[in-house]
Every structure is written in structure tokens, then in C-alpha cells.
């Protein structure tokens with residue numbers, strides 16, 4: 129296998145302005161400088177021609193680059209804005225869903241250097257960066273390989289409710305998009321750091337594999353001390369390398385699927401790699417560390433009866449009436465709930481899985497679904513609890529690599545392959561190309 133190329137969907141609109149630096153070819157026609165392509169009756173108008181697809185290939189991939197003008201970044205976020213972005217590799221224009229779409233065709237290693245530079249802090253340790261490079265490459269190559277896999281069912285009805293989970297929809301006309309939906313990619317606009325370039329080069333071609341297949345290398349911010357299994361968050365299948373494990377050297381892990389053990393675990397703060405408040409380490413993983421709260425190894429959220437009833441109604445689209453209780457029904461191996469019963473005055477139902485529970489009980493997302501519930505403040509005149517206190521552990525789904533834990537391991541001198549072996553037990557490193 130040679131180093132593959134990845135097709136990254138960058139933007140879609142009616143008109144695309146771009147600048148080719150160096151010398152490019154469209155078919156056999158040499159072309160450079162400022163260009164405009166316009167959607168015209170479902171086809172692409174470029175100069176005097178009307179066509180269905182256009183490919184601009186650089187004569188020298190190492191030095192030629194193109195700019196896309198006024199790319200929208202941070203779509204849907206308060207910091208949404210437009211900026212010009214520069215890319216290496218080829219530019220493909222096509223029409224998808226009635227919109228003109230720009231696709232960057234770029235070698236995998238260059239893509240990874242860009243993605244990791246924008247995702248990871250420049251202060252991250254070399255071993256953490258290498259571990260991330262392997263994970264991102266595994267995700268990408270698995271994506272290229274299994275593109276045609278049939279979409280999984282995404283819900284399952286249970287007694288009195290529905291379990292929902294979310295898988296990324298595959299793109300059809302390109303491999304990945306440039307947004308957070310896949311991995312954030314901004315071309316070579318942002319200077320990639322030396323540290324990232326070295327980490328990508330040092331692991332060139334390496335992926336995590338299990339029995340010959342590239343691993344589904346999931347990761348999240350902070351496991352909360354124990355790793356979660358795949359089926360708690362997504363379809364009911366198991367990956368042997370995503371399994372129950374303490375995020376720590378050797379100490380055992382209680383059976384957190386048992387309510388009493390989960391409660392003891394969540395209400396205490398056991399030793400774990402990710403149990404840290406070291407600002408130097410947290411800054412490696414959390415880009416906006418200084419603006420964020422840092423109490424996510426163990427955290428607490430409090431709602432009044434009115435707040436919770438209103439929140440659940442808005443977020444679930446179902447009117448439960450007043451909230452009588454939130455009852456844990458099933459927990460995964462990290463103590464994360466994947467079934468929760470909401471007992472209301474008008475309706476009672478079980479919801480899940482992990483992400484659905486986090487979305488329903490927060491205006492955005494709860495840090496995790498590993499929580500226990502206390503009803504405090506006595507009762508309202510109607511006999512409902514006045515306050516609900518959620519005490520929780522970890523941030524994110526907890527499956528696979530724990531970013532905070534991996535950052536701590538990197539600082540403690542663990543090599544990237546040891547970090548990967550810890551979080552993906554049984555998986556091996558394989559070099560797919562030189």
C-alpha cells in the first residue's frame with residue numbers, strides 16, 4: 129500500500145472563489161491565479177465552460193497550493209466567521225445536493241499534520257502527540273476502508289421508551305468533511321507546529337489493528353477512572369480492545385454495572401491517570417483550558433424542580449409533568465448510565481443510550497452519564513422533590529483512550545505505544561505504508 133490520499137469536503141455554496149498558486153492543470157489546460165466557479169443550472173460554470181466536475185491538479189504537490197476565499201468556519205457556533213484558507217494538493221469541484229462543493233485531495237500524512245495541529249495544544253508531550261497521530265490515522269484509514277458498510281440502526285424500543293444512539297453518517301461524494309462532524313481541518317492556514325510534524329513523521333503509516341482489522345479507535349476527554357464499553361454508547365456490538373478497565377496501573381476495578389458499586393465509585397475520587405488537577409497537563413488537552421471549569425473528574429450539577437421539568441420537556445420533546453424521580457436502570461463498565469427511567473407526574477419512560485441521557489438532562493450536554501441523583505430541599509406542596517443534585521464522574525463517553533489520562537501518562541514518561549496498549553488492550557501497531 130502506498131500512502132493514500134484523502135478527499136476532504138471543505139465547503140458548499142453557489143459560487144466558489146479560489147486562487148491557484150504555482151502551476152496547476154485542469155485536464156491538460158495549464159491554469160493559475162484567481163478563479164471563480166458558479167453553479168449554473170445544476171452544473172459548474174468556470175470561464176467559458178459548463179461541466180459536471182472539475183479537477184485542478186498541482187504540478188508540484190510539495191510546493192503548489194491553492195486558497196479558498198471566504199471559507200465559513202465554526203458553523204453554528206458563536207464564533208462563526210469567514211476566512212481565506214490555504215490548502216496543499218488537488219482541488220476538485222463537484223455538485224452535491226444542488227450545491228457547488230469544493231473538495232481537497234491531499235496525502236493522508238499532510239492531512240493528519242493539519243488536523244492534529246488544530247486539535248492539540250502545542251504544549252502536548254511528544255508521546256501524547258504520537259498516540260494521537262496513530263488514533264487519527266486509524267480513524268481515517270478505517271473510514272476510507274469501510275466506507276461502503278451499511279448504516280447501523282440507531283434506535284431500539286424498550287419498555288416504555290426508546291434507546292437512541294448516534295453514529296456519524298458517511299459522506300458519499302468525498303471521504304470526510306472539514307468540520308467537527310469528522311475532524312476539524314483547516315488546510316495549511318494554521319502553521320503546523322514542529323512537534324506535530326515530528327509526531328506524525330515518527331508514526332508514519334502506523335495504525336492500531338486487531339486481528340488484521342484497523343481498530344475503531346474511539347477517545348474521549350476524561351473517563352472518570354474506568355473505561356467504558358462500546359455498547360453502552362453505540363450499537364450492541366463489542367470490540368475486544370474497547371473494554372472494561374481501570375484507568376490506572378494495576379489496581380482492580382469494582383463491578384460498576386452494580387448500582388451500589390457505581391454509587392461508591394462516583395461519590396469517591398479513586399486514583400486514576402486522569403485524576404489530576406495539574407494545569408500544565410490539562411492545558412495539553414483542553415484548548416480553552418483557561419475558560420473552562422476543571423472539575424470534571426468528579427462534578428456536580430444542581431436543578432430546581434421547575435428547571436429540571438422544563439429542561440426535560442424541552443430537550444426530549446415529551447411532557448413528563450413534574451419530575452418525581454430519576455432512576456438508574458442500567459450502567460456500563462465505567463458506571464455510565466445507558467438506561468435511565470424518568471418518572472414524571474404525567475408520564476414515565478426509560479431513555480438511553482449514554483449521549484441521549486446527557487442531552488436530555490442538560491441545556492447542552494452533561495459532562496457524562498456516570499452520575500448519581502440526590503433529591504434535596506424537601507418537597508413542594510404537590511409532594512415533588514424541590515431540588516435534584518447530580519454528582520458525576522468523567523467527561524465524554526469514556527470509551528477507548530482517555531485524553532487526560534493519556535496526557536498524564538505522556539508526562540510520566542510512558543511511550544506512545546505503551547499508552548495505546550493501555551487504552552486499547554490487545555490491539556497492535558501495524559505499519560500500513562512506508
Ligand SMILES: [Zn+2]
Nearest residue numbers: 304305309310
Ligand atoms: Zn463529516
Ligand SMILES: [Zn+2]
Nearest residue numbers: 351375402530
Ligand atoms: Zn481516564
